[in-house]
Amino acid sequence: MKGREKIAFYSSPKIQAILIDVKDILKNYRFAENQEIMTLQPIHQDLHMQKILYNKIDEEYKYFFIDFEGDPRLSMEEKKQKYPSEKDFGSFLRSLSYIKFDALLRFIEERFIGKDEYRVPEEFLFSLYFKKAAKITKKDKTLEHFLSLLNYWEGSMKDRFLNEKLEIDVNLISYFTIERALYELDYELLYRPNKLIIPILGLKEIIDRF
Template sequence: MGTIKIKIHQDLHLAQMLTIQSNDKVSFKVIDFEGDPLLSINEKFQKDPIFRDLAGIYSAFHYIKFNALQQYFGNQPNIGIEKYREIYLKFAPSSTPSIKNTNAHEQQLISFTKQWEAFCRNTFLESYILNLKDHQLTFNLDLTSKYYFQGLLTLFRVERLIKEVYYESLFRKANVIIPIIGLFELD
């Protein structure tokens, strides 16, 4: 790949960030540098491409989208979590099962959350690349092409989602569907 490896967070997601606002300026501080809980001590000290952490942030947006919809549909009378999952799969790519009898409101809500996720990912990535350029940190990457950057990121997103399937199957079996759907939704 040719990218420089650095010491990364290894478990970066939005719950590992604090938001600080002062003088009309918002900044983020990253916390909890203990690394990936599934890695050995030796693995935690290895250097990695920046894409591993970026894939964690992308995955966090996916989890927020999924959990927001699950909470909404789970709180609706006569829907419940299982029905929600069926409704959600209706709007996943054509390779996943389709469910009939989904109303227009459900379609709009799911469409909106998918647009929200795409907006968050794109805004985050554009800001990240801009900050790399501003600080003259290229890591041997072509920062002029967002598509090149996204192509490399997609490889690490696949890796991250597979790790999350494994993690969820060990510790939160009810959540294993989230990274599985994430794999179907990769762009």
């Protein structure tokens, strides 16, 4: 996407409203970012589901992390920098959001869009979050029910991933989750505009929780 189009996107009222709300939320996490005691270490920098392999050995699952090249958009010097492990946790949690919304988009495409319709799944999804209709249709109810199931799955995965045995800073993870979503917004705008709806809705969900 060209520079002028990118500026127009970030200047649009809905995106501006989301970014302003996110900025206010991030202020609440400044204390976590400025902690004097923070363990810094080399991290994955681009952790998501496709970077994790597993194998069942002697009735026990073993997990393996792959592709430690770091964030593909960073220089080699930037990749060598150390970060809190919570940064990887934030990236992984965002990958759950991608799985959820990808499943929802496929569901919409398969169930709601006829072959002769000139509509895209992203339009349905955008309307679900931003354009609440005065009259709730059967499609709306079906979509909201499926979304609630996906939200339950996402929440269950988060609970299993962020278990009490881990020595992690939950507030710091929340901070890096937002940071990752903002990164995704810029990335999708540049390289995959058809996926842009996912970080937008991810940020809106974060805002709605506050």
